[in-house]
Amino acid sequence: MVLMGVAGSGKSSIGEALAARLGIIYLDGDGLHPAANIEKMSHGIPLTDDDRWPWLEQVGLRLRDAERPTAIGCSALKRSYRDFISKTAQAPVLFIYLAGSKQLIASRMHERRGHFMPESLLDSQFATLEEPAVDEHAIRVDIAATVEDIVTSIIAAMSERVGKDREQ
Template structure:
């Protein structure tokens, strides 16, 4: 599974809790970024597609035959990025889009400490975002609610997918 969405939507926080609920491992996609990408974002410079391809390849590679259930946090903002992850992983991947308004996410980003991604880049994230389409194996979850409710909703939707609902 890939937890996706713009910076500050809660991928890491939701990912850790969801992984615990599902008995899965959680891997923060930020840890897979080349150092040049982190340095660039730290300076407030938005990444280009060319900057992202090596990172997205690493995300897809992490999903190749993991030792057990795995959830990776990765923005996966564009359909082409998700397709690249799928091609690299060469396996079924469910994308879980943590969706929220720019106001909600901006407030969260301003409250968090110690992250390299500045709130100033949030507008570029929303500009690049292409929410999953109906023909993608994906679910959308509104993040404007308590964390436990977000995770409960994801678990219920995943169970619904397994049961063909």
């Protein structure tokens, strides 16, 4: 599965908490970025699609090669990115969309320290974002709650989705 959303949506903290609750592996996708991408973002320069493809490939390959159930935090802002990750993973990938208002996310980004992604890139993240469509393998979760409550919501949504899939 991929925890997706704009920078500051909580992919890392929610991913780690979800992995702990489910007993799965969590990988922070930021660690899969080429150094050139991190350099660009740390200087407030938005990534282009050409910058993102090698990173997205690494996300898909990590999912494909995982020996245990794995969740990766990755913005996956466009449908084409999500399709590419799924194709590279060679298996269905569940995308957990961490949705929140620009105001909420900006306030959280303002409070965090030591991250290479500056608040100034938040507008470009929202401009790029294509929320998952109803025909995508995705769950939308509102991030205006505590991490514990968000994780509980994700698990409930996953259980509901599995039940619906079995009915079909």
